[in-house]
Amino acid sequence: MSSRMKKFCVIIFILTLKQFCLGQLNKGTWLLGGSGLFTSNKYVITNGSLQNQLNFQLSPNIGYFFKEKFVLGLSPSFIKTRSVPEDISNGYSDFNAFRFGPFVRYYFLDSRKVINLFTRLEYQYGLDQQLNPYLHQVSSKGDINTFSGNVGLVGFFNSSVALELMLGYYRDNENIKSSYLLD
Secondary structure (H helix, E strand, C coil): CCHHHHHHHHHHHHHHHHHHCCCCCCCCCEEEEEEEEEEEEEEECCCCCEEEEEEEEEEEEEEEEEECCEEEEEEEEEEEEEEEECCHHHCCEEEEEEEEEEEEEEECCCCCCCEEEEEEEEEEEEEEEEEEHHHCEEEEEEEEEEEEEEEEEEEECCCCCEEEEEEEEEEEEEEEECCEECC
16 A cells, blocks of 8 residues: 555544544533442551452443533442451451442533543542451441542543543541441
């Protein structure tokens, strides 16, 4: 294939791709997405013992463009953390949390752009519980209010798929109740 033909094919491909990337931020469009997180950590506790920790978080979201470039939506989150000391004789502890709340998102650039900038504000209310099944004890139980504000960059691959990078602020305000024994 000649050099001119390759350039022509690349130009046609880019123009075609650009046509497929239009209309993602228009009024009446749905936004479906989310994030997931899995981490495995090892900590040294103040008494010198080791503790392994597994974290899992799933945060889907669904939104609707009520106006061009402006989304309102709902975002639930589920968090599970298991902490296991090296000396398993004390058992392990689990932290479980469920959060739910609204979010608002606004895109700054023209809706026909393949790359765009956005901001997102979110509030979630949730319930959480720390328990030690080995000792049949709930260490803590409470409710939590979470606020986050983010700015980000999004790149659209086609009319349905995009990749986002966000940077932001996240704050939890937790109301912990006293511990009690499991039945």
